[in-house]
Every structure is written in C-alpha cells, then in structure tokens.
Amino acid sequence: MTRQLRYFEALREAQAQILASDPRSYLIGLGAPGPTGIFGTTAGLQQRFGAERVLDMPASENGMTGVALGTALMGRRPIVIHIRVDFAVLAMEPLVNQVAKWHYMYGGKMTAPLTVRMIIGRGWGQGPQHSQSLQAWFAHVPGLKVVMPTTAHDAKGMLIAAVEDDAPVILFEHRWLYNVSGPVPEEMYRVPLDQAATRRRGRDVTLAGTSYMTLECLRAADLLARIGIDADVIDLRTLTPIDVPALTESVGRTGHLVVADTGHVQFGAGAEVCAAVAERAFAALKAPPRRIGLPHVPAPTTPALADLYYPRAREIARAALDSLGSAAALPPEPDDPRRWKDVPDPSFNGPY
Amino acid sequence: MTRQLRYFEALREAQAQILASDPRSYLIGLGAPGPTGIFGTTAGLQQRFGAERVLDMPASENGMTGVALGTALMGRRPIVIHIRVDFAVLAMEPLVNQVAKWHYMYGGKMTAPLTVRMIIGRGWGQGPQHSQSLQAWFAHVPGLKVVMPTTAHDAKGMLIAAVEDDAPVILFEHRWLYNVSGPVPEEMYRVPLDQAATRRRGRDVTLAGTSYMTLECLRAADLLARIGIDADVIDLRTLTPIDVPALTESVGRTGHLVVADTGHVQFGAGAEVCAAVAERAFAALKAPPRRIGLPHVPAPTTPALADLYYPRAREIARAALDSLGSAAALPPEPDDPRRWKDVPDPSFNGPY
Amino acid sequence: MVEETIARLYAEQEMRCPTHLCIGQEAIPVGVSAHLTATDLVFSGHRSHGHYLAKGGDLRAMVAELYGRETGCARGKGGSQHLVDLACGFMGSAPILASTVSVGVGAAWGARMAGEDRVVVVYFGDAATEEGAFHEAMNFAAVRRLPVVFVCENNLYSVHSPLAIRQPPRPISALGGAHGVAAACGDGNDVEAVHALASGAVARARRGDGPTLLEFATYRLMEHCGPNGDLELGYRSAEEIAAWQARDPVAVYRNRLAADGALDAAAQERAAAETAREIDDAVAFAKASPFPAPDQLARFVYPETGR
C-alpha cells in the first residue's frame, strides 16, 4: 500500500467509486461538472458517469439543499458540495431545521442520508466572506454528523463512510489540505465517523487538532521534539461525537492539552474539547487546557494581517510550553523565503 | 423604585422610550403592529408612533435583515424582531456574513447598529422547529454582540443599551420569562452589555445561568440551601464577552462550577464558559466544571418527552452535589399539581 | 367535522401543541387530491390537517399525534405541525414557511431518478411565497420540468397581517410565469373549480410537461392558531368573516349537491353519522394510547442503522 494520492485526488477517487458502486448516489454542486471540477475533486466525473449523476445547480444554496433532501427521501444518496463554508450559510435553514431533524421529527419513519461537502477557504486574500470555518455550528445541532478529515486516506474513507451512513453527514475539507499527499488504498474502504487518530505518540503533552491544524500540530511536535519535549498528536477527525476516550487516554498519560482548531476560538470546537476533557479527565489535567484558533476577528484580506490572523505551529508549541511551565526557547523558524504565508507552506505537502 | 413590570412589559416600555427619544429608531417584525403585538411586547406601539416607526414585514427573514442593515447604514437604528430563533436561521447569511462584518470589512468606514430580538420558544409542544436556542452560534461570530437578559429590569436596560450601541446586538429573550415580573425603573436606563450579575451570594458552589436557566439556578440554590449548601448564582447576561472575571471571582471563592444554559450542551454556550473558566481559574477549581442544558436531541413535541428533555432546578442542584462530592439527598419536589411541565411554573412569576 | 371536534376538545388541554385549523379552506385539498393516486406525494406546512386527510392520511394516527401519543403518526415527536403518513404518500408537513416546497421538488426529482411516475403536490400559504426558498424551488422545478403542482392557499392573511402590506398588487400566480412555471388562479372555496384547475395541473405534471403553480382564493374562518374565532382581535371585520362564512366550501357544496338531488337528507345524515363515528373512534384511540416511554426521548436522533 504505497500509492500516494493528494487529498483532492482521494476525494475524487472516493466519489468515482461511490458513483460506480451505488446507483442511488449522485453529486451536485456549483460547477461540479465544470472544467475545473471543484478544485479537481469532481474533474472528469460527469464525463464518466453522465449528466444525471454529476450535476451543476442554480446558485440556490437553500433551495437546492431542500431538493437534495427530497431526493434522499426517495432513496437517493446525494453528495452536495459547497465550494466555501460561507455560501452554505444560506442553507442553514434546510440543513438545521429540516435535514438534521427529519428522521427524529417524523418518529423515525424516514431517513435523510445527505452528505454535504463544505470547503474551508484560506489564503490569497479570501477575506471575511470566503474563509469561515463554522464546524462548531453544525456540531451543535443534533441529527447532523460532522467530520473533518485531515489526511488523503481519511478524506477518501470518511467520504465513503459518510455516503453509506443513513444520517446526514457534513464533511469539512480545508482548502490547504488539497495538495497534501498520503498513502491511499485503491479499493473502497471506510474510516469510521466517530474515532480520532493518534498521529504521533508522545508522553509530555497532548496536541489535538482538527483538519489542517493537525498538520500544524505535527510540525509543533517537531519543534518541541527538538527541545526534548515529546508530544502526542491526536487528529480529532470527528466532532459528533468527539472521541473523548482517545483524548482522555492521551491526557491521562500527558496531563497537558492544547487543542488547535481551524475556526474561531470563542464558542468554537476547541471549547467543546476543553470542556469535555475537563469533565471527564479533570484529575489527569496538570494545567489548564489551552486553545489555539482564530481570534474573535473576521478574516482580513491583506496578507499583512492574514499572516497574523492564522496561528501556526509556533503558537501551538508555545502553548504547550506554557502548559508545561517550561521556559525553554523554541528552535528558530526554519528559513522561509516567502514574504507572505497566504499560500500553503510547500514543505507541508506530505506524505501524511 | 418599587414599580413591578413583567418582562414583556419592560420590553415594550423600552421600545416605547427608544421610539420616543430617538427619531432614528424603528421597529420591524412579523406581526409587530398586529393585535397581539409579538406576545405583547409591541402592543399599542404603532398606534402611538405611527406606521413608519412600527412595521410589519413580508415573511422574508433573509431579505428583511439586509433591508434593515441598509437602513442602518443610512443612519437608522432598527430593531428587528423574530418571534422564534428558528425563523432567524433563515437570516444567518445577512447576519453573519454582512451585518457582523460590515464595520470590519470596509475598514471601519461604516457601522451596522442593528438590534435583533430573537425569542426562544418553549412549551406547549413547540417541538423541533419552534424552540431552538442557538445563541452559541451567534456568539461564535466576531462583530456581533450577544446578550440574554433574565430579569425584567435587564430586559429593558439591555434593549436600550443595545439600540444605543453602534455594534449589532442580538438579544435573546426566553418565552418563559415573559410573564415574570420584577422592579423596573420608569426612566430610560442602560444595563451594560458586558457584565454578569450576581443574583445570590454563596460560598460553596457557583451556579451560572443564561436567561431562563438563571431562574432554575436560583431555585436550585433554594433546594441546596435547604440541605445546608450555599450557592453563588451568577446571571451571565452577556456572551460576547462572557464576564470571565465575575466567574473566576466566584469560582475563586467556591471552587465549584455548574453552568446551566438554555441551549444544547454539546458545542453550546456552557462549553465556552467551562473552557474559559478552566483556562483562567484552573487552580481554583476543585472539581470539573459541569454543564446543564439540552441533550443532543431535537425538541420533541409531546409533553411526555418534552418534560424529560428540559433540565430543571433539581438537575442543577444534583450537578452541584456531584461537584461537591456530596451524597446528600435533595429535599423532595414541592407538590406540583400539574401533570405536564410544558407551561411555566406559576410560582416562577417573580419578582426577580 | 374532524377539526370541529379538535376545536371542541382542544380546551381539555390534552392536545398540547400549536394547532392550525383549516376550517373554511377544505375545498382545496379535496379538489386537488381527487386527481392523485396513492403513489403520488404530498408535502405541506403548518396548516396541514386537511391536506393529510384528503390524501388519505390515517385519522387515528393524526389524532393520536395531536394527543402526543406513541401511536401518533410521528410517535408524538412531531405534533400537529409534523404530520406524516407514508402509506398514503403524505410525506410530511413542517411549519417553517416554504421549507417543504423545495423538499417536494426534490422528491419529484428523486422519483424521476428512480424511474417512478409520481406527481408531487406541495401546499403552502400566501406568506410562504415571500420566502426566497420558495422562488429557488420554483426555479429548479422549472429548469428540470418536474412533475410538481404548487398549491398556494391564499387566505389573505399571514397570521394577522394582510396581504397588501406584504406583497405588491399582483396575483401570486404571476410568480409562476416569472419562473417559467404554468400558473392559474381559481376560487378555492368552490370544490368543483378547484377540481377543474387541479385536473389540468396534475395531468400536465403526469404527462411530463412540468410544474404548475395554482393559486386559490380562500379564507380561514378560525383564528390563526388554536380552536377559536378571533373577531375580537379586530384585524378583520365581522362583515368580511360573514361574507366568507356564507361561502363556506363545505356548506356550499353540500347545498349544491342537495339542490342537484345528488345528496338527499338521509344520505347526508348517514355520512355525517359515519364520520362522527370515525372521529369518536380516533379520539378514543388516541386517548387510550400510551405516551412515549422515556427511552424514546433520544431515539431517532440518528438512524439506528447508521451509527
């Protein structure tokens, strides 16, 4: 199993296999059949599966979510794609009031097996309306499942599991993961929608990340390793539920927790992680759990501010040092010739 | 200052005084000028201030939010009213992408001084689409201020402060507070939008509530007092910011925290409270902070399940006992002749 | 009669959920449903009792749902605003305005994807057409020429708010043309007029010629939500109510049938007695049914198959 795919290729392969194996499935999103194929994730699929399986749609995020729900009630397995989370905000009503509750509010008579892919934008001046990361909203809503695959492997396996799941599943994909590669089996496989993954074993501090921030956690772990601190890195992968046992197991060993999320800190996913760990592993915690994420500020467009806006490995490592009460200095930043950090670090391309 | 008003009357008086004193202000919402006047809160105001100051609107929550924003840009001070939070879900796009960010994303050139009143439904089979309590969503969004007055006094004072504030403010009003009375000064006054209020002084455990759940905290404190436990009760009142100093001061004295929120526990406001307190008052905590709120379940309609769905004073008191490691038994439930608890407890009518 | 009974029994406070009666508007679902088969599908909003019953929805399950019982059509979890009866093709009602319109459009599309011949009817009120979601659904139905009949029950009010302050002076049916959807207006209190218009629309859908928007003029005789009248609120005049009362669709049609000799007094009485029996039975069934057990609270949040 040494084949490497990039994240967007893994998503494309997952969708191709779903479309090929399950005639009930179809794929819909603005530009899905178009020449650029939603950042490559749907490229070529319409040619292969036809215009009734891979579809464009009007710019009607609300209505088309209801439409997808209607088809799901009739036995289809739609994958609805939003090229930015920010656009899906128009679909909150059908997603939250209808899709999430349909199974419950009609007493279990129907299911609403939608999969909704939402892409978190970042970089190159995406700015306030093209880079929101609102997973905490969706995870607050009973009936939805929320997952955030980090690796190409999980992108494929979780997307397949999502489509096969009878519950509606929201899959958050961070744009900066799209070119990151990793080993991806060719066959169809599933990654469970309720389990975290340990990406690095360590004994001094637990770094838990969502999505892209897991990569920053790994890099933070490298930084820490260079000054003799051994971090456990947990890729949360799912928010509903959060894999609290995995967290408490780790914190039980390390006693220290830093959570790094792609969204705003305030009322964000990290709050739930900290609260859950505090509830269930209070005795194990030797210091307050710490959160890394976006400040309570809309995303600025200019790279001069965006670079300050997004926390990176150093901030995570620093929080770990704080938690450990360590006065050690982090090793110096490796030389980065780029003036701005508004495109992914080229050294982050995997494999992961 | 002994005049007592009910919560809905206090809101009405606030709006009357705003309309009378600030010619820029106006009030808009489905049925606002109608004969029932949004549960009485707008009754008679159109007669007094005219059809251009107190307005009905089409059932267009999204569009009318944008419209209100447009008027605010031109110097008006709109109060937009949603008779259920659930309906405001249709307005997430303009509220979150536009209203919240307008000041920031145009570099401070304009302000968006909207006040949005949202009513949290409860009881009498409101069910899955008429009783959501989504304050955690809004508090996650930089640019919005989120407040949740509990008392009639604060309802008036915070609504006035909200309209006078140049930021957009979301005011959550719990339907079960509407008939609760309390002392309300006649003059126009402001209650700050960033401060909690201590409702009861105690030394053993901190009970922090949002909105209606503050009343349940007070009742829990009564229950606890009867078995010799002395609770501090904090009415959080505001979410952006949470008044962390008030919480840490209290927890510094008690060492124990129970947070009771009107919304879902998972990824809810209580998570932020717990995380913030764990971050800033870790050393003071003698036990894990505990959260009380709605389970991760949509609201069921039948009273047989709704009664189990909503936690009450006993659940809060029990969490306090757990935190204290106390094996004490709570005093028995006072006799409640009502078969169902899907209408407010008549003994909860104040004054508060 | 069903709703009259509900109105009468509501005061017992055993139906503990918001309940929107359609008394005065009965002709519309009756005239529409006459053209539908059991495999055709119906979606509705908050005022759905008539739509449910006219499609053949189970009366016992509906009444039990209002009573919050485990035997209710949604096991008590939905109440009056969330009726469902899959056996007869009543796919669901939901109170968020216009929310089920797009779901109905999707169901029509999903049926087509599955190669099934089904017509979908979606009912909604005049206010629902003010929601953008309504327009998005119409547009897509037109693009795909889906077999959907959009039925707008224009009863002139949204709760207590008259049409004129909410919409410009043009018929709601004009929205059809804008979206490339066939459209027509008719008298919603004349069941034969409804029947005639619906006939064309359903046939059109069945032929594959695409969606139709039907606007029916009608009137709600009771209060917006609850079992009583609401003259005392003053938002509509006694004359207006009386004029529409005089055009009560059930009475009008009963009289017409009687005048035509199609319904004699005896037959009428028999029918009324039979209906009364069914209603009594449904109420008795509901009252005798158990409430959901506590372990049902968290059931069906997620499908049991999928987690």
Place this chain on the structure above:
Amino acid sequence: MVEETIARLYAEQEMRCPTHLCIGQEAIPVGVSAHLTATDLVFSGHRSHGHYLAKGGDLRAMVAELYGRETGCARGKGGSQHLVDLACGFMGSAPILASTVSVGVGAAWGARMAGEDRVVVVYFGDAATEEGAFHEAMNFAAVRRLPVVFVCENNLYSVHSPLAIRQPPRPISALGGAHGVAAACGDGNDVEAVHALASGAVARARRGDGPTLLEFATYRLMEHCGPNGDLELGYRSAEEIAAWQARDPVAVYRNRLAADGALDAAAQERAAAETAREIDDAVAFAKASPFPAPDQLARFVYPETGR
C-alpha cells in the same frame, strides 16, 4: 485600461486577493452612472471595479486596496471584493451572491425615512437572481415602491456554468413583472442603449414611481476570476468569445465616436495618455503605501464608540 493594468501586474503577485475583472462589461456602469448624482448610492457584488470607478470611486484607494495597503479604500481588510467609497456614494460590494441587493433596498428605504432624495443602484450578475434573497429584496422594494434600480449584468455564465442549466427559458427581466417591478432588457454592450434604458429607470425612481429591474445582455471576456483568458477550459467556444470580442463595448463606442467625428485620433490619444498617467500614479501610490500595522488586525471588529 485600469483592469488591463491590473491583469498585467497581477502576475507580480502583489495583489493577493481574488479579483474579478469586468472587461467586456464596461458599458453598463458607464451608461447607468451617467444618470446618477454624487448623493445617489451604488451597491455591487464580486465583479465591482467598473461599478466603483463609474460612480467616481477613488482609483488610488481601489488599487491600494487590491495591494492590501493601509491606504486602501477598506484599509486592506476587504480587497477587490469589498470596495467602498462613501464620498462618491459607492456603499460597498460583497461577494456573497445577491447579498447586497437587500442592503441596497434598505439604503433606499433608509434614505426615504431620513427625507433624503436618493436613487440606489444595485448591480449583480445573472446567477444572483437564482438566490432567494434577491426575490425577497425585489418584493419589498415593490411593496414600498422604493427608488431602486436593479441592474442585472447577464453575461450568460456563472463561473463556468451556462444559463440554460440554471434557469428556465425566460428572460431574467420577467422576474420584475412577477414582483410588481417595472422591467426591461437591453444590449449591455452598447453604452447608448444602456444610457437610454437607465435614463427611464433612474427617472422613474427619482419621481417616486418605484423600482425597476434592468437586464443587460453582456459578456465577460476574461476568465471568471483572475487576469487571463480561459479559452482552454473549453466551457465556451472560441467563436462565441470572438463574436463578443467584436462587440467589445469600449471599442464599439470608440469607433462610433470616431465615425461621428466626435473623437479624433489626437483626442483619443490624449485621453489614453491621461488615463495611463492616472493608473501609473495609482499603482505607484499603492506600492509606496504601507501595509496595515499589526495593531490593525483587531481594529474595527466592534465600533470604538460602542464598546
């Protein structure tokens, strides 16, 4: 010429934000703005450079904004998709489709509340009319007969998606009638045709006779977002692009003026040279301007007055 310069300089990677050029669509804002006064207001979407400049927006501030500088019209926080210039009445652009339509309607209403005489123009593309929010805004503008001109630049595509798969076969202007809004279609590549239609619509608004929806047929000559062409993507044919290129509104009008003798070669050259100077100046200004200081990151989240 401004956008040609942007296109040329974009490759330097100093304008680091998504940038949607309107080359090929310039006639519309020019023809519309000719009727607007400085106190009239304009709102726009993602493709807003032309709307901003035609209304009199400050070129230096716009270019500096694209360069992410503190001197940008939104202090660098907005970028190309969030232009603003209050001095000339350009109230803002935002990329969420249709999002500024209702804001523009509200501004018209707010101005009326304040007793101010202002006409509001809102620009958007064909895809924006698929958003429900667009319909909600139109409906309210009609109910209140607000002085708004809705200008739809129908360039046949939404990114790479052609109109026919997104909307039924009817003109977008038909949506006006449905909402009780006056409406007309015209050639968006002929500045005089635009001028003529806009004249009526702006006058109507100014007279207090309510809103108008204008649909202009036009074409985007560059890629959807970015500085290049996109023939290689294959979603539109070389012939189609060439046919519209031949109708490039700037060239067409320049030639017409030359043929009419209204613009001789010398005048043309002078104007071009003047414009080039202004552009060079703006770019130089932008490049020389400082980036926002770190303390600006958290500034303006909340108004400094209000917290």
